[in-house]
Amino acid sequence: MAARTPAEVLAECRRNTSILKRQRVLDTIRLMLDDGEPISFAAVARAANVSTWLVYAEGVREHVQAAIQRQEHTPVTAAAQGRRAGTASLHADLAMAREEIKELRAERDQLRGAIRQQLGHQLDQISNRKLTERIAELTEANRKLEHELAELRPLTDHVQELERDLAATRTSLRQMIKGRASEFSGEGS
Template sequence: MNSRRKPAEVLAESRRQDSRAKRQRVLATVDQMLAQGDPVTFAAVARTARVSNWLVYADGVREHIEKARGQQASRPAQERLTRATTSSSSIRTDLELARAEIQALRQERDQLKGVVQRSLGQQLEQVASKDLVTRIDELTRHKHELTARLNQVQGENSELQRRLRESEDDVAAVRSNLRRMIRSGVQAEVS
């Protein structure tokens, strides 16, 4: 076997290694741009990774860039804008507005809570105690029926589990007998 490689093989291997290194650099650049929140475009990736525009459109690389672009597109536009343009005074203003809105919502919630409580109180007063006793009796009877059904199903389940264990034991015995029969049949043929 010839251990020396031809110059063309050496050159081809060198090109393959260079291509793999560039592709890995492009993928790492895309991940870094995603992590930093930089907009991922084909041109920006090629420029940042210092590779040709052709490479970023190549199979295996293009899909990774398109996936990253999709992830960025799914982020709210407000999140992308606030990262770049938010100042401390605007944050304070937003905080004060949010606090005022929270306070207004709490007041509205308390008012609605009071309305609901009054409405429920009126409904309870309208329901006669006789209706409540009848409903309680119905629910108690239904509970007893469900409990009896549960006990019956649990008993059936126990019986089925017992029968399953018996069947498994029978299958194991049949297998054991079959093995013995096969062994004795093989030994009889050998003799």
């Protein structure tokens, strides 16, 4: 699977959020129709907890308009027939809403985690690339140093040979000086 950019992850998250909000508006319209609540763009937006912009957006606006028209053609007697929600019904709706909120929060947290993980993965890729480049640089520098060392080895061997010759020459010179010193001390007696 190809790594997605943060922009692609964010775009997908926004698409999913938009789909969820649009579905919530449609569900709210159905509930409002069932409960006999007066439907308007502002009332639907408030009940669905979305912006009024969304209820006017293409694909949603048509559903709100259809619901408004449906209510206009519904006889006024329906409201008088006791179609009000009871306390138990309201408590059930509240419990369902709380459960849905809980699920949406869990989904939001899951999406946040996925985005964090994706961004972390991308940061790791960037860091790994830099580390790989640094390793390549160090390997090249090491190769150059080994090549220079190989060129210097004959010189090192030559220096060691000259140091041995110098030590031998010093020893020989000391012996000569001692020999001469004994000759001079023997002549003076």
